Amino acid sequence: MVSKLSNxxxxxxxxxxxxxxxxxxxDGERMMKIIVGFFVVTCFFGGSFFFFxxxxxxxxxxxxxxxxxxxxxxxxxxxxxFIMLIISNIVTSITTLYRSRETSFLISTPASHSDVxxxxxxxxxxxxxxxxxxxxxxxIFAYGIVRDFRFWHYIYTILFALLPFIIIPACLGVAFSxxxxxxxxxxxxxLLLLSFSSxxxxxxxxxxxxxxxSSLAFNVISDWRVLNRYLGSMGATSFAFLPSxxxxxxxxxxxxxxxxxxLTYILALISTMILxxxxxxxxxxxxxYESWLASAxxxxxxxxMKAKTSRSIPFFRMPGWLPSDFxxxxxxxxxxxxxxxxQWAQFTVLLALLAIYLVNLKxxxxxxxxxxxxxxxxxxxxxxxxxxxxxxxxxxxxxxxxLEGRSFWAIISSPMPVRRLxxxxxxxxxxxxxxxxxxxxxxxxxxxxxxxxxxxxxFISVLLMSISLTSLAVGMGAVYPRFEERNPGKIxxxxxxxxxxxxxxxxxxxxxxxxxxxxxxxxxxxMDPTLPFPVFEVSLAAGLMFxxxxxxxxxxxxxxxxxxxxxxx
Numbered sequence: 137m138v139s140k141l142s143n144x145x146x147x148x149x150x151x152x153x154x155x156x157x158x159x160x161x162x163d164g165e166r167m168m169k170i171i172v173g174f175f176v177v178t179c180f181f182g183g184s185f186f187f188f189x190x191x192x193x194x195x196x197x198x199x200x201x202x203x204x205x206x207x208x209x210x211x212x213x214x215x216x217x218f219i220m221l222i223i224s225n226i227v228t229s230i231t232t233l234y235r236s237r238e239t240s241f242l243i244s245t246p247a248s249h250s251d252v253x254x255x256x257x258x259x260x261x262x263x264x265x266x267x268x269x270x271x272x273x274x275x276i277f278a279y280g281i282v283r284d285f286r287f288w289h290y291i292y293t294i295l296f297a298l299l300p301f302i303i304i305p306a307c308l309g310v311a312f313s314x315x316x317x318x319x320x321x322x323x324x325x326x327l328l329l330l331s332f333s334s335x336x337x338x339x340x341x342x343x344x345x346x347x348x349x350s351s352l353a354f355n356v357i358s359d360w361r362v363l364n365r366y367l368g369s370m371g372a373t374s375f376a377f378l379p380s381x382x383x384x385x386x387x388x389x390x391x392x393x394x395x396x397x398x399l400t401y402i403l404a405l406i407s408t409m410i411l412x413x414x415x416x417x418x419x420x421x422x423x424x425y426e427s428w429l430a431s432a433x434x435x436x437x438x439x440x441m442k443a444k445t446s447r448s449i450p451f452f453r454m455p456g457w458l459p460s461d462f463x464x465x466x467x468x469x470x471x472x473x474x475x476x477x478x479q480w481a482q483f484t485v486l487l488a489l490l491a492i493y494l495v496n497l498k499x500x501x502x503x504x505x506x507x508x509x510x511x512x513x514x515x516x517x518x519x520x521x522x523x524x525x526x527x528x529x530x531x532x533x534x535x536x537x538x539l540e541g542r543s544f545w546a547i548i549s550s551p552m553p554v555r556r557l558x559x560x561x562x563x564x565x566x567x568x569x570x571x572x573x574x575x576x577x578x579x580x581x582x583x584x585x586x587x588x589x590x591x592x593x594x595f596i597s598v599l600l601m602s603i604s605l606t607s608l609a610v611g612m613g614a615v616y617p618r619f620e621e622r623n624p625g626k627i628x629x630x631x632x633x634x635x636x637x638x639x640x641x642x643x644x645x646x647x648x649x650x651x652x653x654x655x656x657x658x659x660x661x662x663m664d665p666t667l668p669f670p671v672f673e674v675s676l677a678a679g680l681m682f683x684x685x686x687x688x689x690x691x692x693x694x695x696x697x698x699x700x701x702x703x704x705x
Contacts, residue, residue, distance in 0.1 A: 147242065147255045176638055177270065185274035192282040206282075207388050210275060214380035217272050218305055221265065225309025228264035232256055233310065233424075234317060234431040249425040250417070257420075261306045272298065276387065283391035296402045297386045300409035301379050307412035311419055317427035379405060461552050465560045472539065483532065517580050518594055518651075522644035525573050525598075525605050530637050533565045533609035535627035537700075538617045554700045562610045562693070570602040593651070600681065601647060604688040605640055611692025612636035615699045643688055650680045 191209070195202035233239060233256045242252045276298065280290055316328045382401045389398040458466075473483075537558075540547060547557060577598045581591050616632020627633060654677040657670035 144251050144254050147247065147251070148258075176634060176641075179641075180270050181274060184271055185278055188275050188278035189281060192278050196282050206279070207384055210279060210387060211381055211384040213275055214272065214301070214383050215378065218301070218378070218380045221302060221305035222309050222312075224264040225260060225306045226312055229260050229310050229313040232260045232263060233313065234428055239428070243425075243428065249428075250421055253420040253424045254417075257306075257310060257416075260310060261303065264306065264309070265302050269298075269302070272301075279387055279391075283387075285390065289390050293386065293390065297383050297405060300405040301383050303409045304379050304405075304412050307409075307416040311416050314419060314423045314427045317431040318423050320427075320430050321433070379408065461556060462560050462564075465557065466564050469536070469564065517577075518597060519644070519648045521573060521577055521580070521594075521598060522601050522647060523641075524576070525569065525601055526637070526640040526644055528569060528572070529565075529605040529609040530633060530640060531624070531628050533569070533606060534613040534633055534636055535624040536561050536565065536610070537613045538619055538621060538627045539624060540619065542619050544617075544619055555697060558610070558614065558697050558700060562606060565610060566602060566606040569606055570599065573598045573602050593655075597647065597651065600685045601644070604643060604685050607689040608640055608643065608692045609636060611694075611696035612639070614696030615692075617699075617703075643684070646684055647681070650677050650684065653677065 192206050195205050195209075198205070233253070236256070239252065239256055242255070243249065245252075276290070276293060279285075280293075285293075319328065382404050385401045386398060386405075389395075389401065537544075548554060574595065577594045578591075581594055612632055612635060616630065616635070618627050618630055618632075621627050621630075654670055654673040657673045
């Protein structure tokens with residue numbers, strides 16, 4: 137037992153020394169990365185806090201009904217966070233516990249496999265949780281300010297509620313990964329992940345189908361029977377055996393001063409956390425090393441088979457009218473994408489979240505006739521589409537050039553010029569993202585009942601955002617390449633990725649802000665036709681959009697192309 141603890145403490149000390157050396161040897165690039173990262177985290181945290189505070193503060197003024205609605209929102213919010221944490225832990229564990237060079241090195245040391253699993257399990261919790269906590273923490277702080285929490289309320293809420301809440305899905309995600317790789321010899325990991333995603337998606341659809349969480353959207357104002365029906369369904373849609381329900385009840389009991397109930401829910405979370413930790417470590421004792429070997433064997437044994445069969449797979453056959461070099465690069469990128477579990481797993485997760493968003497829109501009222509509300513709903517959907525495009529571009533487009541790896545010099549020395557490769561990367565990414573974004577915009581607008589001018593404006597705006605965000609991601613990816621890194625997630629979270637993220641979010645925010653004023657004036661004009669058509673506002677917005685998109689398209693592309701041409705390979 138003593139040697140076990142000493143091995144774990146030694147590996148953790150190595151990590152702390154490595155982290156300390158990062159801060160001791162801070163150069164200009166690392167300082168810029170820290171500043172940009174801090175800026176992004178602060179903006180996201182502040183924006184989330186402001187959003188939830190405004191909602192809770194408004195609902196808090198509705199007396200008893202408002203408090204019930206706040207508790208419902210918190211329960212649904214933490215249920216979504218719980219699901220995202222499970223998915224995030226599954227995806228992150230593929231890299232952290234199985235495809236990491238550090239893991240391979242630690243496995244080869246005298247440390248036991250259980251010790252290695254303990255250290256990597258801690259890493260997995262950190263890497264898969266910190267971003268999701270940026271959404272959960274603002275909910276707690278906003279609720280606490282509205283409900284007059286004391287300082288110590290936040291402390292034991294975080295220690296005894298939030299900490300167990302994030303460990304439980306970590307155990308579930310890692311356990312699923314171990315079982316998936318252990319069964320990989322007989323069942324494809326891709327098939328297991330797709331099956332899990334399908335089951336999870338089906339559960340969420342059924343929840344929205346029978347829970348009807350959005351039935352209070354508009355009609356409640358005019359029909360109190362809808363409110364009674366909605367409040368009566370709260371008990372049915374809040375499953376009392378989920379950690380998301382327990383943490384929402386902990387927040388409620390703190391504000392209500394119900395000590396006995398508070399202790400019950402805290403003990404439920406802590407005892408469940410201890411149970412799941414015990415189960416996952418017992419599972420790791422028997423399965424982790426075998427699953428790690430199975431993942432290595434599966435990865436190696438399929439290379440020869442894929443080399444023999446890839447030519448006959450119709451999916452990789454590009455249209456003959458495309459140029460030969462374009463077909464070759466696109467085929468290679470698709471193969472790399474399909475063969476890397478972390479890539480297609482995260483892409484599948486994002487598509488599943490988009491599908492959940494569209495399913496949720498089905499229950500949104502489509503009989504809104506007020507022009508103001510129609511415009512507001514349309515802009516909310518437009519902003520969400522822009523945010524999704526920015527996320528996809530940074531995660532999947534930005535690392536594209538860096539993923540060529542150290543063999544990039546071979547492409548440079550081939551007859552294919554750098555400029556040609558650069559434009560192939562741009563057009564392939566743009567076509568795919570334009571298709572995804574336009575389908576998302578069309579389906580969401582139809583489900584929201586938005587047609588006519590709002591539909592046309594959405595199509596045009598999404599087209600502009602697709603070009604600009606793709607240009608920004610490709611250009612910045614060429615300015616800040618990392619050919620030595622093979623993990624696309626780490627490439628996207630590098631200093632260049634942080635800069636591209638900030639610029640993308642600023643661009644989306646400016647697009648929404650520029651379009652907001654003429655849209656508001658136009659909605660006022662529709663409500664009162666006696667007012668003049670807002671010619672000046674529309675013209676000004678069109679001019680500003682033209683300048684913004686022209687700058688966002690041309691500047692990153694020129695900088696990226698110049699960087700690749702001038703780089704010494």
